[in-house]
Structures are given as C-alpha cells and as structure tokens.
Amino acid sequence: MIFVWIAAALAALYLIFIVGPAIVAFFKVFERKDCPPLDEIDLASTSYAPCAELLLERYARMKAEPSEDVVLTALDGTELHAMLYARGNGRLAVLAHGYRSAPLNSFCTQASDLLDGGFDVLLIWQRAHGPSGGVRSSLGIWESRDLLSWLDWADERYGEVLVCGVSMGSAAAAYASTEFPASVGAMVLDSGFISPRAQLMSDCAKRHIPGRLVVPIIELIARIFLGIRLDEPTTRYLARTKTPALFIHGEADLSVPFESGKIAYAVCASEKDAYFLPGAGHILCYPAGGEEAKARLFGFIDKYFQINNLKGESHE
Numbered sequence: 001m002i003f004v005w006i007a008a009a010l011a012a013l014y015l016i017f018i019v020g021p022a023i024v025a026f027f028k029v030f031e032r033k034d035c036p037p038l039d040e041i042d043l044a045s046t047s048y049a050p051c052a053e054l055l056l057e058r059y060a061r062m063k064a065e066p067s068e069d070v071v072l073t074a075l076d077g078t079e080l081h082a083m084l085y086a087r088g089n090g091r092l093a094v095l096a097h098g099y100r101s102a103p104l105n106s107f108c109t110q111a112s113d114l115l116d117g118g119f120d121v122l123l124i125w126q127r128a129h130g131p132s133g134g135v136r137s138s139l140g141i142w143e144s145r146d147l148l149s150w151l152d153w154a155d156e157r158y159g160e161v162l163v164c165g166v167s168m169g170s171a172a173a174a175y176a177s178t179e180f181p182a183s184v185g186a187m188v189l190d191s192g193f194i195s196p197r198a199q200l201m202s203d204c205a206k207r208h209i210p211g212r213l214v215v216p217i218i219e220l221i222a223r224i225f226l227g228i229r230l231d232e233p234t235t236r237y238l239a240r241t242k243t244p245a246l247f248i249h250g251e252a253d254l255s256v257p258f259e260s261g262k263i264a265y266a267v268c269a270s271e272k273d274a275y276f277l278p279g280a281g282h283i284l285c286y287p288a289g290g291e292e293a294k295a296r297l298f299g300f301i302d303k304y305f306q307i308n309n310l311k312g313e314s315h316e
Helices: 004-032 047-066 103-116 142-154 168-179 197-206 211-226 258-267 284-302
Strands: 069-073 079-085 091-098 120-124 161-167 185-188 245-250 272-277
Touching: 004 069, 004 211, 047 245, 047 284, 069 142, 079 103, 079 142, 091 103, 103 120, 103 197, 103 284, 120 211, 142 161, 142 168, 161 168, 168 185, 185 284, 197 211, 197 284, 245 258, 245 284, 258 272, 272 284
Parallel strands: 091 120, 091 161, 161 185, 185 245, 245 272
Antiparallel strands: 069 079, 079 120
C-alpha cells in the first residue's frame, strides 16, 4: 500500500509542479499579444538602447508617411490587416514582424530604407497582433500560411517582391519559402529561430525552468488545441528552398541564439549570403550595422531584382 501512496504523491507533485505550469505557459505563450508603439517605450531600459536615437527618428518618419490599410481573409477565415506604403513602384517589400511586436517597431529602419530604395512597402500585422484577428498566434506556423496569402495578394499587383521577416516573422518566411510565387525574387531572414520547440527550450533554460519536462506538455496541448507541431524545423524547408536568402543575426542576441542563424544559413540550399554582426542584440543587427548593413542589404537586392531603385543608384 505504501507504494500506491508514494505513486499517488508523485503523480500529484507532477500535476502541480509540471502539468499545471505547462498549461498556464501554453495559454500565456500563444495568447493574443499587445505591444505598445515604439515611441511610448522607455528604450533606455531595453536592448534597443544602443540604437534608440536612430530607431525613434525612423519611427517618426514612417508614422508621418502616408499609408493605407489593406485587409484580406486568411485560409482559416481570420481577418488580417497590413499597412501599405504605395509609391507607384513596380516592386514590393513584404515585411513580417516578430512575436509580441508590431510592424513599425520591428521594421522602421528597414522600411524607410526600402522606400527610399525604390520599393513599395507592405507591413503586415501578424494574426493575434494589433488590428489583425485571431485569438492565438502559433510562433510562425499559421503565420507562414498567412504570409503566403499576402504574397498571393502581392503577386497580382507587383512584378517583383522581396520578403523580409524578423524573429517569428523570419521563421514564418522560412516555412513558406518552398511555396513562394514566382514574383518573389529574394528573402531576408533576420534573427529567426529553428523551431518553436527549440525556442521554447531556449527560453526555459534562460528562466531556469525544466524544459525537458514542461515543453513536451506544451507541445501536446498545441497538437490537440491548435493542430500544430512545435518541433517542425525551418531547416527542413530552407534545405529545399530555391529563393535566394540573406541571413541577418546579431552575435549578441539574447532572445534567439546566434547559433540558430548560423545553422539556418548552413543548411539553406538556395543562393545565399549572411550578415552577422558582433555585439548586436535581437533584431538589432540592421540598425546597429548602419551604412554597412544598408550596403549589404541593397547589394544583395541588386543581384536578384531587375527594376532599378528610385534614384538609379548602385548600392554595391
């Protein structure tokens, strides 16, 4: 009988200290996210601090630029929104922001450079963020299907399309990359993780949470309630993609391990380049890199896009 009581006690402890927290973590991770505008955040107390002046300057510029709201319906019926900065160019940059973020928070620097470089810009709101519908996000998996819907929209209107994603948006782009329409000439993958599971394991390790016990339960709940596999690796798709890819990652990234960027670059089967910057934090490689990062981006773009930029300049 003593063994029965011991087993019951152990089962109770498991439910209280492992299953319970895992269920709470699942709903916390996948719930709808709110992110304050960049100009309402005290950047001095965040990882954005080294680039705060530039980011706020570009953010103010993009807020002042005229844009229009674009709406489409995702495959599962979710209403999705995006901001279109239309300047009558023949090429479009589609920008997919990260988890618990907002389009301009993630892309104010890149978006302003791309506008000046001859692109119209579409800043999409991920599901369960901002004005887009949806109760839950999926760490890039459903978002990859949403991205393909946006690219179908773009394919009907533009001759050439550039796809850019940061963090979760980068993972979504990688998942979708084997199904891009022909108009997509290249993609930029910034600070992307290898899989939702790998990222959850990394986050657990940073918080001293037993990931090997908690994450499998989160995975099971995600399979049952969301119908997604959190262990699906982006590398499986990058190993088959034909879309040229520029990988960007800060070597001091404390959110998505720099090793993830190196692995993704190594397995990518298409033509590729990488811009890895020592000292740069999460999604800050491009703004921290300044003119060097801009030159690398547009040097890459110029290899795969035929339509000249607005000023007719070479960035190489």
